[in-house]
Amino acid sequence: MRIGELARRTATAVDTIRYYERVGLLPAPARTSSNYRSYSAAEVERLKFIRRCRDLDIPVADIHDLLRFCGSPRQHCRDVDALLERHIRQIESRIDELNVLARELRQLRAVCRDPGTATGCRTLQSLRQARPDPRRRGLARKARSAQT
Numbered sequence: 001m002r003i004g005e006l007a008r009r010t011a012t013a014v015d016t017i018r019y020y021e022r023v024g025l026l027p028a029p030a031r032t033s034s035n036y037r038s039y040s041a042a043e044v045e046r047l048k049f050i051r052r053c054r055d056l057d058i059p060v061a062d063i064h065d066l067l068r069f070c071g072s073p074r075q076h077c078r079d080v081d082a083l084l085e086r087h088i089r090q091i092e093s094r095i096d097e098l099n100v101l102a103r104e105l106r107q108l109r110a111v112c113r114d115p116g117t118a119t120g121c122r123t124l125q126s127l128r129q130a131r132p133d134p135r136r137r138g139l140a141r142k143a144r145s146a147q148t
Contacts, residue, residue: 003029006039010047017047023060025050025067058087 007014020026026046029037049070053063062083069080111122118124 001039001044003037003039006044006047009044010051012047012051020047020050025060025063056087057091062087 001009003014003017006012007017017026021028026043029039029043032038046067049067050063053066058066065083066080069075069077108123108126111126113122115121
């Protein structure tokens with residue numbers, strides 16, 4: 001099957017499939033005589049596995065490890081469990097950080113008692129007066145990038 005069919009069967013963008021090939025999650029596909037990529041049922045299943053991992057926000061490097069485990073059926077699964085436990089701790093840490101941000105945003109929103117024009121907006125004034133917290137630098141960006 002061609003890349004478009006693989007994309008359709010797995011609900012994956014063609015560019016994402018190419019990316020997974022570039023980073024080694026998918027093997028380089030066979031080519032037809034007219035140089036089209038050609039995929040088998042095995043690649044469909046592998047891509048579904050990769051997609052499920054990404055849905056769980058598992059990083060590409062960890063997906064590489066999980067795929068290696070899939071290829072080594074006699075290997076003990078405690079390493080898989082350890083990988084997932086590490087991922088769970090990272091997610092819990094991000095949740096804690098995001099909860100702190102949510103509290104700060106609620107406090108900021110509470111500054112505005114009488115909505116009016118932007119000229120007299122207390123929320124905007126508070127944002128102008130606040131000093132950036134270097135510990136927070138990129139926190140929201142990290143949370144957003146983890147979602148992609």
